[in-house]
Amino acid sequence: MTRSYTFPTPCDFHVHLREGNMLDLVAPMTAREFGRALIMPNTAKPILTGLDATRYRAEILDVVEEADIHDFDPLMTIKLTKETTPDTILGAGEFVIAAKLYPEGVTTNSDDGVKSVRDLYPVFEEMQRQDMVLCIHGEEPGVFVMDREEAFLNRLGMIATSFPKLRIVLEHVTTAAGVQKVHDLGDNVVATITAHHLFLTLDDVLGSRLHPHHFCMPVAKRPHDRAALLGVALAGDRQFFLGTDSAPHTKDAKQCADGCAGVFTAPVAMPLLLDLFDSQNRLAELSAFTSSNGNRFYGGRPMRKLATYRQEAWKVPSEYPLDGSPMNYPACLVPFRAGATLAWKRKE
Amino acid sequence: MTRSYTFPTPCDFHVHLREGNMLDLVAPMTAREFGRALIMPNTAKPILTGLDATRYRAEILDVVEEADIHDFDPLMTIKLTKETTPDTILGAGEFVIAAKLYPEGVTTNSDDGVKSVRDLYPVFEEMQRQDMVLCIHGEEPGVFVMDREEAFLNRLGMIATSFPKLRIVLEHVTTAAGVQKVHDLGDNVVATITAHHLFLTLDDVLGSRLHPHHFCMPVAKRPHDRAALLGVALAGDRQFFLGTDSAPHTKDAKQCADGCAGVFTAPVAMPLLLDLFDSQNRLAELSAFTSSNGNRFYGGRPMRKLATYRQEAWKVPSEYPLDGSPMNYPACLVPFRAGATLAWKRKE
DSSP states (O other), rough: OEEEEEEEOEEEEEEEESSSHHHHHHHHHHHOOEEEEEEEESSSSOOSSHHHHHHHHHHHHHHHHHHTTTOOOEEEEEEEOOOOOOHHHHOOTTTEEEEEEEEEESSTTTTTSSSSSGHHHHHHHHHHHTTOEEEEOOOTTOOOOHHHHHHHHHHHHHHHHHHHOOOOETTTOOHHHHHHHHHHTTTTTEEOOOOOOGOOOOOHHHHBBBOGGOOOSSSSOOOHHHHHHHHHHHHHOTTTEEOBBBBOOBBBHHHHSSSSOOOOOOTHHEEEEEEEHHTTHHHHHHHHIIIIIIHHHHHHOOOEEEEOOOOOOOOEEEEOOOTTSSSOOOOOOTTTTOOOEEEEEEOO | OOOOOEEEEEEEEEOOOOOOHHHHHHHHHHHHOOOOEEEESSSSSSOSSHHHHHHHHHHHHHHHTTTTTTOOOOEEEEEETTOOOOHHHOOOOTTTTEEEOTTTTTTTTOTBBBSSGGHHHHHHHHEEEEEEEEEEEEOOSSSGGGGHHHHHHHHHHHHHSSSSOOOOOEETOSSSSHHHHHHHTTTEEEEEEEGGGGGOHHHHHHHSSGGGGGOOSOOOOOHHHHHHHHHHTTOOTEEEEEOOBBOOHHHHHSSSSBBBOOOTTTTHHHHHHHHHHHHOHHHHHIIIIIIHHHHHOOOOOOOOOOEEEEEEHHHHHHOOEESOOOOOSSOEEEOOOOOOEEEEEEEE
C-alpha cells in the first residue's frame, strides 16, 4: 500500500524567482510545490518600491498562470538600500508585506546593500508603524565566514530592542547561536530555515570533495549547528518556519573558477522535508514548519487548500534546461540532490 | 634599476608530479623552480616499494632531462598501506628517504590509506632503525573538516613519544595548534608549509564566491591560523620549511559538481614567496624556509648552486594545456593565481 500524507499546502517564506527565462523556469516549480511564497527582491534590477513589486508580482503571476497554476499567492518584498526612505515604506502599497535588509556585500546582488544599519532607523520606525515585516540576511560583513552569523546577532538584538513592535525575520538561520538568540528575543523575532541547511554541514561542501551545488550564503556550519536547526524544525517551534532560499544560478555560474552562492531547491525541498519529518516520526509537526508558523507570523490567512504527498520513488533530474539559451551551449540549472532518488512526491 | 635576489636554489619538500601526460607537463615546472623535491607516492598506481620508487625516479628524470634540465634531484617516498611491512622498509633501497602515512580517506588517492595507525608500529620501528623519515598527512578521519588537523595532534604526539628517534614531518600544517604542537614536540618533529596556505584562509575558498582552485586538503583555516604559519615561515624557524603540496588536477576535475582537492602551485610558488618575504623585509630568512631547514632535517647536502630571482612583472597563464588530450576537448591545468600579475621571476 502506498503511504500518503495530506496537510495544508506548504508555503515558502524565502525564495528567489529571478527574471526572464530563469523566472519562466523556476516560478512554476515553486508554485507547484508551494501555495504561497515570499519573493525576494534582489533581482538583477532590484525591487525597490511598491511599484516595482506590483509589476514583478504581475510578471510572476503571468508566468505561473501560463503554466496553468491559478492559486499561487506571491507575497512581495522590497529591498532596503541607502536610498530607501520612510516615504518608500508609506507608499509601498498593498502587495509589499516585508522589506529585506542585506548587510553590504555578503550575498548575491547585495553590492547596493546597507553599510550603516543605523541610517535605516527612520525607515524601521515607519515599518514598525505600518506593521511591515523586516527580513534580514543576518551576517556581519568583514567577519570570517564561519563566524559571520554569530557576529551579527548583537546587531539583531539592538534592532529588536530599539523597535520592540517591529516584526523581524532572521533569514536562513544556520547556527545554534542564532537559534538561541531568536528564542531569547521573543515572539516578534523569528527565523526561517532552509531545507538544505537541515541536511548539510560544511563537510558536505568541502569535507573531502568540493560540492558547488551545496555552496550558499550563509554557508552550512558545524554538526551541532545543524542539530539545533533540526531540533526547532522537527519540534514545530513556532518561532521557526521554512524559507527555502531556493536560489537558482546556471550550472556554468556554479561550476566555474569563481562560483555563485546559492542552492536551487524549489523542486526537491518538500519531498526532502516529507522524508526527513517522516523518518523522525514528526510528520505531525510538518505543517507547523511549512505553513502555520509562517502564516501566523506574517498575519496571512491559514492555508485552506490541502496538499497530498505520496511515497513514490522518483529520480531528481540531473539538470533542468533553460529555454532561450544558445543551441550550441545550452544553459541549465542543477538542482539540489541532482540525480538522487527521492521517496516522496506531490500528488497532482 | 631591476632588483634581484640570489640565494641557494630552493627545494620543495612535498610535491605531486603524477604520471603520464600530467607528469610530462608538471615535472619540468617543478624542476625549473626547485633544485630538489620530495616526490609524493600517491600516484594513481601508488609507489609502495623501493622498486616502484626507483622506476618512478627514472621516469621523472627522463621527463626532466627531456626538458633540458640536468641538475634536478628527486627525493623519493613510498606510501604506507596496511600491506607495508618492516621488510618493505629494509628493502626500500637508496632512493627512498621517507614513507608517507595517509590516514584513510582524507585526501586524493588515499582510499588504501591506513585505518589503524597502531598496526604500523613495527614499520615505524624499522623506519627509526633505518633512519627513514615518516611524513604524515595529519588529519583525523571522520572529524569535522575544520577540526581534523587539531584532532590528529594527539596521535602525532603519541607516535613521536613512542619513537623518540624517528624523524617525523607533519605535512602541510594549517593551524596555529599544529604549529604549537610541532614546537612542543621538539627537534625530531617538523612541519612543511605550503605556499598557498601562507596566502589563504577559508574566506578565500568560500567566503563570498566559491573558488575551487583554492580548495585543498587540509582546507585553509582561520586568519589566526594563517598568522601562525606566517610567523614561523617568515622567521625562518628551523622546524618549518616549504613543501608546496602542488597538486595538479585537470580544470574539469576542479570545476565540476564533485571537485578534486588540490592547489597547483608549481610555477608560481617561488615568485609568490619572493614577494611575500620581500614585502615583510624578510628576504634574509627565505632560504632557511626554502632550503636549509629542509635539507638539514632530511640530512641532504646543502644546495651549492644558487638561484636568482628578478623583480620583473609577468602574467600567470590562465591555464596550461595538457598534451595528448582530445583536440575537441582539450584538458588543461589552472594554476594558483591564474591570470594574476606576479612581481618576481626566476632568471634563466
